[in-house]
Amino acid sequence: MICVENISKSFNGRAVLxxxxxxxxxxxxxxxxxxxxxxxxVLMKHAIGLLQPDKGRVLVDGIDIGRISYRELRTVRRQFGVLFQGGALFDSMSAFDNVAFPIRTFTDSTEQQVRDRVLRCLDLVNLSDVGTKRPSELSGGMIKRVALARAVALEPRYILYxxxxxxxxxxxxxxxxNLIKGLADQLDVTSIVVTHDMRSVLSIAHRVAFIHRTRMHWVGDIDALHRSEDRTLRAFVKANEYAIGHPAQAYS
Ligand SMILES: Nc1ncnc2c1ncn2[C@@H]1O[C@H](COP(=O)(O)OP(=O)(O)O)[C@@H](O)[C@H]1O
Ligand SMILES: [Mg+2]
Structure with a gap:
């Protein structure tokens, strides 16, 4: 379990959380x-210790990740699969090598084991036949799926999207x-999805946490979300019901 406890974070004197x-x-x-x-x-990066809070702490399975060595932090981080915004694949590597990267870096698997695992992960995201392609040859949706395959390569307990x-x-x-939902069911992981796309939220989330004006404004399950009379929350939900992302960030 991940517990974020009373964290505050400012950048250049401006409070973000x-x-x-x-x-x-x-x-x-x-x-x-x-x-x-x-x-x-910023909140998501705190959960894996990529950012340190100015105040408060983050506990992963009871361990305060702000108080452990870098080596220990790496062990904690191995339990996390992360899908960064935009996918963040290595452009110079094939899809196969992108998925293989964490396995080769963090385990001492043989090449045969690497191969089996990569193919299994690509299969999980329904991409069995693009292994040799580079990111520049893939569509935006495929890039996300390869990134998703890479995020699950080390059998994480937590996946952050x-x-x-x-x-x-x-x-x-x-x-x-559907893939996020499928992975949650098949791999029995805890998933944290950062999004402003309410369609996505309603189709995949059990619970919702709404940040507004630097505060955790509202937390509840989907039923409570539907019933909530919180005006700020309702306005946000209505405004983002049909959000399809930022066209400016689209990949062709
Ligand atoms: N490393 C950083 N240094 C300075 N400012 C940052 C940094 N990371 C995020 N911020 C600022 O914090 C605010 C929140 O950013 P972010 O968490 O990325 O927002 P979002 O909710 O869109 O994901 C933004 O104003 C952003 O510019
Ligand atoms: Mg963001």
Missing amino acids: RDVSLEMQEGETLAIIGRSGSGKS DEPTSGLDPHTSTTIN
Whole structure:
């Protein structure tokens, strides 16, 4: 379980998060929502120790990740698969080598084991036949799927997704949402999805955490979200119901 406890974070004197707390429960899919620039990615980066809070702490399975050595942090991080915004594949590597990268870097698997694992992961995202292709030869949706295959390569317990559907058309977004749901079921992982796409939230999340004006404004399950009379939350949900991501970030 990941516990974010009362964290505050400022950049250059400007507060991005104030006194934010959040528990991510085992096996659930939690969506973190909020306007662009509201600190969703910053919060996610705290969960894996890529950023340190100014105040407060983050516990992963009871371990305060701000108080451990870099070596210990690496061990904690191995339990996380991360899908960064845009996919962040290595452009010079084939899809196969991108997925193989964490396995070759963090395990002492033989090449045969690497191969089996990579093919299994590509299969999980329904991409069995693109292994030799480079990112520049793939569509935006395929890049996300390769990145997804890479994120699950080390059999993580937690998968973090940063705007997994941004820049994708509605049809491709649906494919990605279904994959996220499928992976959550098949791999029995805890998933944290940062998004402002409410369609995505409603189709995949059990619980929702809404950041607004640097605070954790609202947390609840999907039923509570539908029933909520919180005006700020309702306005956000309505405004982002049909969001299909940022066209400016689209990949062709
Ligand atoms: N490493 C950083 N240095 C300075 N400012 C940052 C850094 N990371 C994020 N910010 C700022 O924090 C705010 C929240 O960013 P972010 O978490 O990326 O928003 P979003 O909710 O869109 O993911 C933004 O104003 C952003 O410019
Ligand atoms: Mg972001």
